[in-house]
Amino acid sequence: MTRYIARRLAQMIPLLFGITVVLFAVIQAAPGGPEAALLESDRFIDPAMIEAYRERLGVDRPAPVQYVRWLGGALRGDLGVSFSTTRPVSEMIVERLPATLELMGASFIFAAVLAFGLGVFSAVRQYSWFDHVGTGLSFVGIAMPVFWFALILQLVFAVWLGWLPVAGTETVGASSLGDHLLHLVLPASVLSFRYVAGWSRYLRSSMLDALRADFVRTARAKGLSERVVVGGHALRNAMIPVVSVMALNLSGLFSGAVITETIFAWPGIGRMFVQAMFSRDYPLLMGILLLGSTMVVVFNLVADILYGVLDPRIRYE
């Protein structure tokens, strides 16, 4: 197992390297080069000044040289300087990261709890009305555009019913932990909906397989209570593939956070990304994309390792 993890970690290095090359190429492909946005701004009128600034940024060098310089910085945790705020990109990301992680974490827990409940119950009561409603809802959940679901929830719960705040993280002048949690409810529901749908379907079919397995019949024959059979024997086996899917989807939560944070004015990385896009702040965009890609790579590894840990039948060489 340790050797397997070590080998996978070693494989991550060329993968991450490839990602930086692609991302750098994408950013370089910006019309007029990434620095155009900065140089076109009103701060620079004198051509000599533009030239001087290009030299200072290092963008007068050939692209490979720039890439090596950028990579060297990135390895030391220096992702360059933001065009719009002139602050270090890594500092800005670290500042916004907690809000995004909080939203992702809350959505993950919310989705996991609901999905397990739904999945297990619809498998135990297969073809009941509950199961049919669950199936229908999960199809809807997968086909639903995230931003539209967000708008509808805002409309119903914030505008019509007035139960929950429309957006933001706290009520100005009346902030408290409870108030903050109220603000978290809508964005977390929106972000988790699609995963509730996906995971509960997955768990349901995995549970159905497990409930038909011989070991479940044996457990029943021993006279164990239904509760122990379903919760102990069937669920423990059924959740193995689901848990690794959940780890894989963690990175999807990051993509989803871009839209969700924008709609709910949640001050995290996703919202900063959209703002950076509008102000053409390429160093910041690049930093966030790199962070997102790293998350994907790491979560993929976690998913594979979890699979091995949970299922003793799988032996890694």
Next chain:
Amino acid sequence: MVSVAVMSGLCLAAPLIAPFEFDQIDLGNIRQAPSPEHWLGTDDLGRDLLTRILYGGRVSILIGMLAAVIGTGFGSLVGAVAGYHGGRVDDLLMRFTDVVYSIPTLPLLIVLASYTRADATSMSVTIGVLSWMATARVVRGEVLKIRAMEYVEAARSLGATSARIIGRHVLPNAVGPIVVGATLAVGNAIILESSLSFLGLGVQPPTPTWGNMLMDAQATMATQPWLSIFPGLAILVVVLAVNFLGDGLQDALDPRAETR
């Protein structure tokens, strides 16, 4: 199946059946709630919402299909070449697929979309270029299986070129998973397009798409909720229908799948 046909048919026939012109401004009838005359109501400029949804659907569905064709075509090509040649070529192409797969799609799409002129064609290409990876992996797997078949060996012994073997013998036998993947890609592309349009990066007004209609509607959500509700419902119904179609095709085309 039927609902996909009905929705696409309705949108294709938009010029014939739409009750109004999509850009017909009627300032006497602005911000009307749904009524017998305007079934789904009107917007800020008195434009009929039903008409705009029908016209918007043409653009959204067109982009979805074009993007799916581009993505699936490119993915099949990469997968087939990698699987057929194996060795170095396979390694290189699949590592490249891993790299692109690891970059979060929506954020990357947002950056790319901000570079291009936002019309239906460039949107389709941008979305297509970022949705080929899953197809490439599936097709590669299929090709690895098919490559070992006797008829491929027979073709090779008769002196057929690699391109001919891939085109004539390998891909046609992998068509099942390709078609299923393409169908699901249509739904995915429609959602991506509407997300981009919603952020203001999609097809620009006055051409209506479901995404940019929703973007416009966001500001007036509280007073004119129908403007937010119906375009989203249209997206939901079409994507749902396309996904059902994909599931159905999967069951129909895969003889190993047990019928439930």
